[in-house]
Amino acid sequence: METDFPVQGDNRETMKLLSKRIRACAAMAGSGDELARIAEIPRRTLESYLSGKSEPKAMRLASIVKATGVSANWLLTGEGTMMEDGSPVESQTEEEILKExxxxxxxxxxxxxxxxxxxxxxxxxxxxxxxxxxxxxxxxxxxxxxxxxxxxxxxxxxxxxxxxxxxxxxxxxxxxxxxxxxxxxxxxxxxxxxxxxxxxxxxxxxxxxxxxxxxxxxxxxxxxxxxxxxxxxxxxx
Incomplete structure (x- = not known):
């Protein structure tokens, strides 16, 4: 069974960027509560990802990909595009995503x-x-x-x-x-x-x-x- 681990010092910058992408997914879903519901992730667990306090394992990331339809490569690495229509969002805030x-x-x-x-x-x-x-x-x-x-x-x-x-x-x-x-x-x-x-x-x-x-x-x-x-x-x- 996969578990999530606390973020270590050398991994903080990577997790900061990953948590930003997960927050973008939450914005697409309408809220963190809604993302937790549709991805079937406990709300407290998701909050630890959103804040960058813990690193989600592959099973959790796969659940977010399935629930939101974002690119798995984009969610994991930040490379490529978020959506199938080729819309880059790495530089966008959650508010900007909802406006677009x-x-x-x-x-x-x-x-x-x-x-x-x-x-x-x-x-x-x-x-x-x-x-x-x-x-x-x-x-x-x-x-x-x-x-x-x-x-x-x-x-x-x-x-x-x-x-x-x-x-x-x-x-x-x-x-x-x-x-x-x-x-x-x-x-x-x-x-x-x-x-x-x-x-x-x-x-x-x-x-x-x-x-x-x-x-x-x-x-x-x-x-x-x-x-x-x-x-x-x-x-x-």
């Missing part, structure tokens, strides 16, 4: 299979992911309208794969031709591409052609709930 990034809440909700309920207003997110405010503005997205959920199944392959993260814009509920939406039907959440037909019916399309299309009349649309439009898809490579 929006922390979008993510929920343990799967779409395309099984019954599912979208989060209630006061429901606590299971994680948060950082998106640049500049990127959100460029895409015409507002932070307050956005949530993250998980895709389930292969019906939207190759566009969306099993367990991909989906960024949903809940303000976009008017169906537009060619876009992908999360829809609630019969108590289930599905994700489908939309095609508008000449007869004014709507076709829900799976990008995986082994799945049948669903044609919906304007009258039947009243029985569906449009949750929002898929604005971004997070993929593993």
């Amino acid at each position: 990034y929006a922390l979008i809440p993510g929920y343990n909700i799967q779409v395309s299979a099984g019954a599912g309920a979208f989060p209630e207003q006061n429901e606590k997110p299971s994680r948060k992911l950082a998106f640049r405010h500049k990127w959100l503005r460029f895409r015409g997205l507002r932070e307050k309208d956005l949530v993250l959920v998980f895709a389930k199944g292969d019906s939207m392959e190759p566009t969306i794969s099993d367990n991909n993260t989906l960024l949903i814009d809940t303000s976009q509920r008017d169906l537009q031709d060619g876009n992908i939406y999360v829809i609630r039907t019969d108590g289930h959440l599905i994700v489908k591409r939309v095609q508008q037909l000449l007869n004014k019916n709507i076709l829900f399309i799976s990008d995986n052609k082994t799945y049948k299309e669903m044609e919906i009349s304007p009258q039947d649309l009243n029985d569906l709930e449009i949750i929002g439009k898929v604005a971004w898809i997070g993929k593993d490579v």
